[in-house]
Amino acid sequence: MDAIWNSFVEWLRGFGAQAGQQAAEAGAQIGGQVAEGVSAAANQLDMTSLLALAAALGWASGFRLYAVVFLVGSMGLVGWLPLPEGLQVLQHPAVLAASGALLFVEFFADKIPGLDSLWDIVNSVVRVPAGAALAAGVFGADNATMAVVAALLGGTLAASSQAAKTSTRAAINTSPEPFSNVAMSLVEDGLVIGAVWLATSHPVVFGILLLIALVLMWIVTWMLFKFLRAAFRRLRNLFSPDSAPA
Structure with a gap:
């Protein structure tokens, strides 16, 4: 037994x-x-798709840098978006944790009048170079020429959206009610998600809409800049010693 x-x-x-x-x-x-499937999908991205992705990352970074990093990294981690080799670092747990924490802070800070403009000023030194770096990461070190082109493209787009965002928020903050700040902030949240989705799904359509959006942003930024300059001039005249009653 x-x-x-x-x-x-x-x-x-x-x-x-x-x-x-x-x-x-x-x-x-x-x-x-x-x-192998993810690698093959990433390799199937043609030049149009890669340029659209680089432009989307740069442009959206001017609005919501931390949302871009967290969104793209999360999509790459779960396999929704095959990231190029230069962007695969975004799906690292440490990068996701840091960008997620900063995204949480920015989500609320960006919806408080006054604090949103201060937050924009502080982050303006980060968004433009980060947008350039993200755009360059689409091509990686294997294609140095296109990486430089993408960096210039991403940095320019990030600067354009950052200027439009900052001037728009400054103009909105001249009104005491907080609802317009919240509404504009939610619109920017949606723009980031829409830009990444459209660039990866319909790159040509995204390119056309991006050109239209850029023209409109430059016009709005110029108009708001003139408005803010006139408003600051009135405030300066109001509080100047010469305007005080005798």
Whole structure:
């Protein structure tokens, strides 16, 4: 009886070891297939799609840098968006944790009158170079020429959207009610998500809409700049010593 029991135990051990080995091999095979699929999908991105993605990352960074980093990194982590090699660092847990925490702070800070403008001024030194770096990361180090072109494109687009955002918020803050700040902030949140989705799904349509948006932003920025300059001039005249009653 002991001999039969020992034989049965040995058979179970052998069966368990064999099953575990087969499961490990199957897991490795599936993981390899998934990795090959993601790599193949990333390699299938043509130049139009890559340029659209670079432009979207740069332009959206001028509005919501931390939202861009967290959104793109999360999409890459779950496999919704095959990230180019230069952007795969965005899906690292440390990068996701840092960008998620900053996104949480920015989501509320951007909706408080006065604080939103201060937040924009502080982050203006980060958004433009970060937008350039994200755009360059679409092409990576393997294509240095296009990476430089993308960096110039992304930095310019980030500066344009940052200027439009800052001047718009400054004009809105001349009104005491807070609802317009919240509404504009929510619009910017939607623009980031829409830009990333449209650039990855319909790059040509995104390119056309981006050109239209840029022209409109430059016009609005110029008009708001003139409005703010006139408002500051009136305030300066109001509080100047010469305007005080005798």
